[in-house]
Amino acid sequence: MTARRVARVLLDSPLPQLDRLFDYSIPDHLADEAVPGVRVKAPLRSAGRMVEGYLVEVGDPDASARPLSDLEAVVSPVPVLTPGLYAHARRCADRAAGSASDILRLAIPKRMVRAEKAWLAADPPAEPEIEPGARDWADAELAAYPGLAEALDASERLALDAPPQPATSADGSAVGAWATLLVAAAVRTLAGGRSAVLVVPDHRDRAQLEAALAGRVPAEAVVRDDAKQSSPLRYAAYLRTLADAPCIVIGNRSAVYAPVHALGLVALWDDGDPLLSEPLSPGVHARDAALLRHELDGGALVFAGHTRTTDVERLVAVGWLRDLPAARRLSPRVVLSATREGESRGSRVPSAAFAAAREALGQGPVLVQVARPGYAPVLVCADCRHPARCTHCGGPLHAARQGAVPTCSWCGRAAGGWACPDCSSTRVRMASSGSERTADELGRAFPGVRVIVADGEHPVTHVDSRPALVVATRGAEPLAAGGYRAIVLLDGDRMLLADDLRIGESCLRWWSNAAALAAPGAPVHLVGVAGPVARALATWTQSAYARMELADRKPLRMPPTVRVAAVDGDRLAVDAALADLRSAVPELDGEAVLGPLPRDEGVRALVRFDYALGGRVTESLRASVVSAAIKARRPAKRTTGQAADAQAARAAAARNRLKVRVDVPDLDL
Structure with a gap:
């Protein structure tokens, strides 16, 4: 034969x-x-x-x-599938109890025939040439962190606290100093004949990296990996990463999988941003994907930010990452503002912050950060203060402007005839101020001053150096030429009230990122907040706050001191999965499983386990998912075509009685 x-x-x-x-x-x-x-x-x-x-x-x-x-x-x-990419996808899927094909669906764009033909017909990309001036500039930038250049060459794993100040790119654009730092690391890596992958949360961060790179390296050596690109452009960019010539890849969370030639650096900016957490199955965070890629492909690994997540601090504590400090410690001038004697305790902007903003407006723009967009995001009954809810869906009511008819934030229905279910009052009261209402109030307080609103509905990326009041929601703050002359952080107490395990970390990250936009020496006023988070911001000791959080969570066995998996499904499937798990991993103690408790149409259980048990736990949970899927399988109709295939797959997935998500971002039973 x-x-x-x-x-x-x-x-x-x-x-x-x-x-x-x-x-x-x-x-x-x-x-x-x-x-x-x-x-x-x-x-x-x-x-x-x-x-x-x-x-x-x-x-x-x-x-x-x-x-x-x-x-x-x-x-x-x-x-299009390199051996390294398959090995990486397989490792990520196994760690998250998921499928490798789900990872590859995120990493490899859909095939575009025309873009593919153009790529095959073109000459292979040449080895990029880095000008000596660009290499000297990169070395000078990296010199701010003693030993950083050598650590990059030695492919070390590093945690960096980025300089909290604005900078200027080669073409005069305003960028963050963090962008020039990461670009300098990428330029040095590319000059050494190796590729660099820079992963950022959103398009605003990516634009800063592109501006910082302009004029430093040949344009054809920079590859943009962004899901918002058109399908042909994204596929063409992916094909470029397959070439033998090294390049610099800039993109969002899926860029961490880019199969570049001779990987020399993977750098993640602001790993605490939820945009770096993949919502699609199997939900692998870009930080975890980067760690696994370093194990497989080598190269330097850098986590940089203005603040430190507990996840990164845990890796520093166990010696997996090296904390590399700057030669000179920089920090903004943070002022903890509170109401003074004689002022109303409900005053939203204390006199000290108000005076600082008035003085700074004579020099340039002033940033005011608020918690929510809109005019009045929350309405309550004017008589009994009961939250105003929609009578159709139960969603919260909000007002688009003063005197406007309340509208539901969920279903969009107008609530013209609303009445309080507790006291029957028909009057509502604004319980909070959004970006638009704050802009109205500050516009009246500072007549003749430009007022700019920056939020999801009013995207603004840059403002000039002329005096202006910039009212922005957290994360939507524009860059100011030369930096803001003063920054006022409002609604901090309201932000800290959110029901979230990591709300302290999140608030510190929001405030730190905003404070880093201040011009050197400009005041940053944090209004109405005290306690450990406020002290960490005022003293610019975010890593110490992360260590304190880890110490508090360890006796409670809360992440990231342990890993957590959520098991969802009907009662029989979840009970069977938990029984198989205890049999496969007898080291799990009696407090490892929380639940199961009723949730939606089934039940949910949370499984807490140590990192050393991760491989066995995820293997057992994955086996339970496969077993449940096979039991739920029904005979398929003999159909052909992509539409029929997709429909059959969706139907089979919907019948699956068990779902598992490992390293869940929110511990909600």
Whole structure:
């Protein structure tokens, strides 16, 4: 018998029971095209349809008589799945009790035929040449952190506190000093013949990196990886990362998977931002994906921010990351503002902050940070102070402007005939001030001064150096040329009231990022907040606050001192999964499982486990998910076509009685 060539294929399917390599015979007419990494179509006999997938590897010739189906077709001749990317996806999926195909769906863009043909017809990209002046500039920037350049060359794992001040790019654009620091690290890496991957939360951060890079390296050596790009542009950018020439990749959370040539650096900015947490299954945070990639591919690993998350501080404490301080410690001039004697305790802007803003407006722009957008985000009954809720869906009511008819924030219905269910009053009262109402109030307090609103509905990225009051929600603060002459942080006490385990960390991050926009020596007033978070901001000791948080969470076994998995499903499936887990991992103590408690249409249980048990716990939970999926399987109709395949997959996923999410961001039973 003639030996057959065997292709091992990972099918692109959301069904957990298909998360493994399937063997297919390579027919003679596909022998030249069927190479590792290409997209293929293969028959799935149990479902009677064709499924797309990736040819992961070609096995040794097989002369056995075992029945194997033939590959149907090679979809594209371009090997888009590198061995390193598959290994990375497999590791990330196993750590999160998920499927490798779900990771690859995030990492590899959809195929665009025209972009692919243009790429194949073009000449391969050349090795980028870095001008000596750019290399000297990068070394000068990195010199602010003694030993940083050498640590990057030695592929170390580092935690950096970025300089909290504004900077100017080569073309005169206003950027954060953090952007010039990360760009300098990337330029040095590229000059050494290796690629760099810079991962940031959103488009505003990416734009700062692009501005800081302009003129430093050849434009063709910078690759933008952004889900907001058009599909052809994103696919063309992905193909560029497959080339043998090194490059600098700038992008959002999925950029951490970019299969670049000769990886030399992966840097994450502001890893505490929730935008770096992947909401889609299996929910791998960019920070965890970066850690796993460093283990597989080497290269330097840098976590930078104006504040320190407890996750990064834990890695520093166990010696996995090295904390590399700057030669000169920089910090904004933070003032803890409170109401003075004789002032109303309900005064929103104390006299000290008001006076600082008035004085600063004679020199340039002033930033006022608020908690929420809109005019009046929260309404209450004017008589009994009961929260005003929509009579149709129970959502909170808000007002778009003074005297406007209340509107539901959830369903959008107008509540013209609203009456309080407690006291029957028909009057409402504004219980909070959003960005628009704050702008109105400050506009009356500072007549003749420009007032700029920056929030989700009014995106503003830059303001000039002329006097202006900039009222912005947290995270939407524009960059100011030369920095803000004063910053007032309002609603801090309201922010800290949020029901969230990490609310202290989040508030410190919001305030620190805003304070870093101040011009050197400009005052930053934190209004109405005291306690450890306020002291950490005032003394600019965010890492000490993270250490304190870790110490407080350890006896309570709360993340990140332990890992937590959420198990959702019907009662029988969840109970079976927990029983199998205790059998597979007997080291779990009696307090490891919280619940299960009723939730939505089923129940939820939380499993707390030490990092050393992570591999066994996720393996057991994944096996339970596969078992539940197989039990829920129904005979599939013999249908063909992509639409039918997708519909069948969605139906099967909906019937699955068990879902698992590891490292959940919110411990909500």
